Amino acid sequence: MPAALPTRHVASRLRDRAIDLVGLMTTPLLPADYLDLVSPLRAGADLRGRIVAVHPETRDAVTLVIRPGRGWAGHVPGQYIRIGLDVDGVRQWRAYSLTSPVDRPDGCIAITVKAIPEGVVSTHVVRRARVGMLVHLDQACGEFVLPDPRPEKVLFVTAGSGVTPVMGMLRNALDDLGDLVVVHSAPTAADVIFGGELRMLAARGHITLVERHTDADGMLDADALAGLVGDLDERETWACGPAGMLDALERRWAERGISERLHTERFRPTVMATGDGGTVTFTTSEVAVEAGGATSLLDAGESAGVLMPSGCRMGICFGCVAPLREGAVRDLRNGDLTTASPDSGPGRPVLVQTCVSAAAGPCEIEL
Incomplete structure (x- = not known):
């Protein structure tokens, strides 16, 4: 006579059979789909x-x-x-x-x-x-964070919504930062995100706050920043904002041989190389659009009304990957060329990141 299964094994099998039965009864929906309706934040569900x-x-x-x-x-x-x-x-x-x-x-x-x-x-x-x-x-990611131990003298340079990661640091590490200067740029005082909180921190002596309102003061660039912060070269600096501002800061820090003291966060990738552009054909959508060599395939498709998958739009998450069926595209970050031809075959698509790739001549994207 076979040995009896432990009670927990019997219960597990009964549970599995019950779930299978419910799955058959609810096809094409699965039990997990109904659980999502009742408890979408439960353990084990998609985040x-x-x-x-x-x-x-x-x-x-x-x-x-x-x-x-x-x-x-x-x-x-x-x-x-x-x-x-x-x-x-x-x-x-x-x-x-x-x-x-x-x-x-x-x-x-x-x-x-x-x-x-x-x-x-x-x-x-x-x-x-x-x-x-x-x-x-998705889970959190990114390297725009403070080191441990903290630097003695810190500078945050932000513009527009670039203040958001810095506010995350301020709300968590303020007590660990001693000599702290925050330079923020926005069109007007009313446009400063977290303006009230930043001004309160300054009034209490926690930070030295420098606001630059571009409608009256002009754009913040490296020369203007040097005039606002006298000991600029001595500070470990974190900067986040428009690409033009970050490009200017990176050039200045490089010229002075202190690039390692500058940490930047970009919301869009840096365009380092462009080609001639070309006609981008989105084969599934049956849409063709002319795109310049500095225009990403993602932007070109969205501007033409194509439903484009996307994620970080920075070339990090690979949420925008699509098959290149024919033609050539250029990586805007480094100039690398990727090509595909009908010989690639339907079973071997050449995948490209549309957010950091631009047309390098006529090309076909399967979207």
């Missing part, structure tokens, strides 16, 4: 979060407070997170810096989003995000 608060920051920026699911692994101040949400029936992914303390008593996280012109996701978030909405999440 999601629920918006629990929406706080206006400026006329075009809001902070979303999100309660993440049980799979959330935490973050280091200065890191960013990718969020996915459905906009007009299409799942869109974007990356936003985390601005919340790492040890919030309620376990929530926060991101701050500024609407940008023609920004499909940022505008949707700022205008239409509501308490109770579910968003998809």
